[in-house]
Amino acid sequence: MLKLPNSIVLAMSAVFGALVGVANIANAGSMVKIDGSSTVYPITEAVAEDFQNAKKGAVRVTVGISGTGGGFKKFCRGETDIVNASRPILQKEMDDCKKAGVQYVEMPVAFDALTVVVNPRNNWSKAITVAELKKIWEPAAQGNITRWSQVNPAWPDEPLKLYGAGADSGTFDYFTEAIVGKAKSSRGDFTASEDDNVLVQGVASDKNALGFFGFAYYVENQKKVKAVPVDGGKGPVNPSAKTVEDGSYAPLSRPIFIYVNIKSAERPEVRQFVEFYMKNAPDLVKEVKFFPLPVQAYAINIQHLDNKKVGTVFGGRSEVGLRIEELLKREASL
Known part of the structure; x- marks a missing residue:
């Protein structure tokens, strides 16, 4: 076996180490950070798992559970790319995001029966x-x-x-x-x-x-x-799919959301994750036992991302008793 001089071995090790470092930096950059609602967590976690499998490990997605309020605190500080939310963004959170220059696209992803x-x-x-x-x-x-x-x-x-x-x-x-x-x-x-x-x-x-x-x-x-x-x-x-859809499970039916940082969405991995989310949400929402929205709702979410329609249709307030068709009409008019 050919034995290389120590000087060459050391040099090769340094080069190899540098290449690994570059690769690690690249991989660290290919990350989507999400936090927020434990209610929305099963949906987003299912999407994240399938997305990472599809990307064969090229993108890492982290999904935390600090609650909707805790999630918005991180999101409005620019610490995460997406927040899971089991209610609409509130006025104080809107103000915090505005101060930090964080703009967002509101995306309803399912209905829940509390x-x-x-x-x-x-x-x-x-x-x-x-x-x-x-x-x-x-x-x-x-x-x-x-x-x-x-x-x-x-x-x-x-x-x-x-x-x-x-x-x-x-x-x-x-x-x-x-x-x-x-x-x-x-x-x-x-x-x-x-x-x-x-x-x-x-x-x-x-x-x-x-x-x-x-x-x-x-x-x-x-x-x-x-x-x-x-x-x-x-x-x-x-609570059931039927009573949520017809509005009879009141007042504990509610829409649940993700909010996407519009600047984060300029990164390919975040954009691809959101597109994957909206494409696969109808099946995955049902798989984790929530109630999916009509397919056009997910198409509207992507249109809003394409057109950079930032903000919320809720005016900084949570609402009780909102039915699916009312939500869709409101989001479509943003």
Whole structure:
């Protein structure tokens, strides 16, 4: 075997190391950074997995779970390319993005049925009204409504253990606005988490528990938790594709979104990821147990990206009870 002088070996090692360094820098640049809602996470994570497989490792996609509010904080500081959001961007977040020079395209990706759940051993709450949910969750309930019988005298005199989304969660914002009447208005003595899996485990382990989270987490854990039909005034309704599409699962049906930094979208890997997302969303949304939008909605999202139609159609406010056709009409007119 030919033995090279040490000087040549060292030189070759240096060159090889430099080439590896260049390759690593290139690979580090081919990254799409995403953070935000744990509700939207299963959709975006499924898209990211398929996209990375299609790219054979040439692009890395990271998807974090810091809640919608936490996600917007990072996004409006320019730290991420895309934010997952289970509610529209709020005025303060719009102001923060504007100050930092971050412009964005709003893209609805699915509808969700925010699901109220109990432990499978709960054999008394066959349905629950919006009024009863408000009685449980409003700020005045803290320290006062602590037993099931205080909500409904037909229910047992057992302790009421509550699990819900954390304060940085868009799910928390939407639920409190829909049920209590004001976003973030809630009792504070409950187990809170931005990670829906923590909430699932909490309800699953306590016979007297009640909680709420996105529909996909309920479907994936039907052996651990049980959905409670919600009566919004027209009788109890179960969350399902049909009741979300026809608007009867009210007021807990809601659109969910991604927001794309328009400057990030100039990078090929981000642009390609968003295009891949919109092309494959109808199938992947259904695969992870959410409710896809009509195909034209995803085409509108790409048109908005092409035409750099930045901003939001919600005016900095979250809205309760928005139906799919109303959302599409509004987004199309942006």
